[in-house]
Amino acid sequence: DAKTTQPPSMDCAEGRAANLPCNHSTISGNEYVYWYRQIHSQGPQYIIHGLKNNETNEMASLIITEDRKSSTLILPHATLRDTAVYYCIVHRPGAGSYQLTFGKGTKLSVIP
Amino acid sequence: NAGVTQTPKFQVLKTGQSMTLQCAQDMNHNSMYWYRQDPGMGLRLIYYSASEGTTDKGEVPNGYNVSRLNKREFSLRLESAAPSQTSVYFCASSGPGWGEPLHFGNGTRLTVT
Numbered sequence: 545d546a547k548t549t550q551p552p553s554m555d556c557a558e559g560r561a562a563n564l565p566c567n568h569s570t571i572s573g574n575e576y577v578y579w580y581r582q583i584h585s586q587g588p589q590y591i592i593h594g595l596k597n598n599e600t601n602e603m604a605s606l607i608i609t610e611d612r613k614s615s616t617l618i619l620p621h622a623t624l625r626d627t628a629v630y631y632c633i634v635h636r637p638g639a640g641s642y643q644l645t646f647g648k649g650t651k652l653s654v655i656p
Numbered sequence: 657n658a659g660v661t662q663t664p665k666f667q668v669l670k671t672g673q674s675m676t677l678q679c680a681q682d683m684n685h686n687s688m689y690w691y692r693q694d695p696g697m698g699l700r701l702i703y704y705s706a707s708e709g710t711t712d713k714g715e716v717p718n719g720y721n722v723s724r725l726n727k728r729e730f731s732l733r734l735e736s737a738a739p740s741q742t743s744v745y746f747c748a749s750s751g752p753g754w755g756e757p758l759h760f761g762n763g764t765r766l767t768v769t
């Protein structure tokens with residue numbers, strides 16, 4: 545799986561959009577970008593994933609650059625409950641089981 | 657629909673003791689996983705099971721054994737606990753579709769003294 549680079553920490557004002565960047569310059573054509581988050585001491589929670597098109601769901605939007613070497617996770621209206629560590633993972637899904645490599649992620653602090 | 661359930665939530669063991677961490681999922685998922693999380697290390701895969709009856713080693717399998725009891729349950733056993741196994745253990749599962757995400761339990765916090 546391709547390696548990802550994320551800033552170790554970010555702050556965001558409550559109610560504003562949180563934009564979390566991720567670099568994955570060695571991504572290959574069949575690898576997807578996944579985002580998970582981990583809220584204090586809980587299990588990681590899946591947020592969104594995509595291959596090359598931008599994706600949106602009820603939690604967030606994922607913007608992938610045209611060359612696919614970087615992406616941005618957008619939380620449109622951050623709340624205090626969005627304070628968490630966010631993990632960007634690049635992975636090629638396989639039939640059946642697969643392994644995801646979780647790095648250190650970005651610690652997002654939403655400030656009142 | 658509880659998702660992925662792990663028991664116990666907390667456990668303290670003495671060096672050399674054994675224990676089994678239990679995990680069950682009610683989403684009819686084929687694949688199940690055990691991860692450990694240590695401060696500053698991210699999550700590391702211990703073992704996984706692609707389907708009922710199969711198990712495979714992950715990144716850090718030494719000191720652990722697993723059993724895929726049936727489609728719902730995947731247990732992790734520490735035969736002789738060591739202080740280096742102090743960690744938070746997460747179980748996860750995923751469905752059969754292409755690129756299906758992982759669903760995690762809320763973890764077992766294990767301390768080995």
